[in-house]
Amino acid sequence: MRSPPAPPPPLFPHPPDWARDAADRLAAKHGTFAGIEDRAGPLPWPVREAGxxxxxxxxxxxxxxxxxxxxxxxxxxxxxxxxxxxxxxxxxxxxxxxxxxxxxxxxxxxxxxxxxxxxxxxxxxxxxxxxxxxxxxxxxxxxxxxxxxxxxxxxxSLQRPDVFPSGDLALQAAAQHLMGLDARPDAKAMAAIARDWAPHRSVAARLLWHHWLHHTKRATLDPA
CATH class of the missing domain: 1.10.340.30 (Hypothetical protein; domain 2)
Structure with a gap:
């Protein structure tokens, strides 16, 4: 009996163990992140060449x-x-x-x-x-x-665990949508909000981008 064909490889690799643990911790501790992967699918992990x-x-x-x-x-x-x-x-x-x-x-x-x-x-x-x-x-x-x-x-590129690009408009829009804010936070307000997500702010950013790309039905999973 022929075995079924193997599924195609994912567009991006799975997050490394440290990032997977961080994503789970964020989802468990902060309602902002709960359910993102249930709706949008597993968190992709694009990595770019350094330098x-x-x-x-x-x-x-x-x-x-x-x-x-x-x-x-x-x-x-x-x-x-x-x-x-x-x-x-x-x-x-x-x-x-x-x-x-x-x-x-x-x-x-x-x-x-x-x-x-x-x-x-x-x-x-x-x-x-x-x-x-x-x-x-x-x-x-x-x-x-x-x-x-x-x-x-x-x-x-460097896969630092706790960096948050607070000036990114998509991150601001995603935070507004998920947190039910009246207005999109500016960079200063976004940075203040993100402080509560330390020491996992890079993973928080990836989760927010993942949500926003899914919510807006963007053609690519690469967020930036």
Whole structure:
């Protein structure tokens, strides 16, 4: 008797054990997170490459929808050499703009990032030894890397457990929806709310993104 075909692999891997434990703790302790995975399915765990590729992808995602960010990233990463600092700088800025779909400002920011890595001004190898706020501050020294971009890099590329991008509009909207707030909290209010979710704020952010993508029926499970 033929065995049934194996199910297709998940779009993203399952969360690591530490994150799975954190998600369960959040759901048990805070009503905001209870039932998210029952409604939206198991929490996906997208991980991005650390260093230049991950930061470049975060730059692609600045101030655009997640669908647009994913489409732009596919175009940019398909350019020859674009995911290394040396290769990106070797590409004509006009080509990156036309074929990659990046704005002129984002091209300038990505080139500044590549130059900072090659010059040693951005110490990527030193990020692992830095506390979260120190790592965010170091990344933000580079033109075009703001707090949201740095925090997203720490969440998705470095897999830090307690970083919350409070300025993210989708996280604010998800919190408003789940908590029944009258208005969407701004970054300061969102950060204050998220303090209660420490030391699991990165997982809290992933759960909120997961809820919002399901609630809004977005085409991608990649939140940022």
């Amino acid at each position: 230049f590729p991950g930061l470049l992808r975060a730059i692609c995602a600045q101030l655009v929808s997640n669908e647009a960010a994913f489409a732009i990233w596919r175009r940019v990463s398909a350019l020859p050499g674009a995911t290394t600092p040396e290769g990106f700088l070797a590409l004509a800025p006009e080509r990156v703009g036309i074929e990659g779909g990046l704005t002129r400002q984002k091209v300038r920011h990505a080139r500044a990032l590549a130059e900072a890595i090659l010059s040693g001004a951005l110490r990527l190898d030193g990020l692992a030894a830095m506390e979260d706020e120190a790592a965010i501050a170091h990344l933000c020294e580079i033109k075009g890397i703001g707090r949201w971009t740095a925090e997203v890099h720490l969440v998705f």
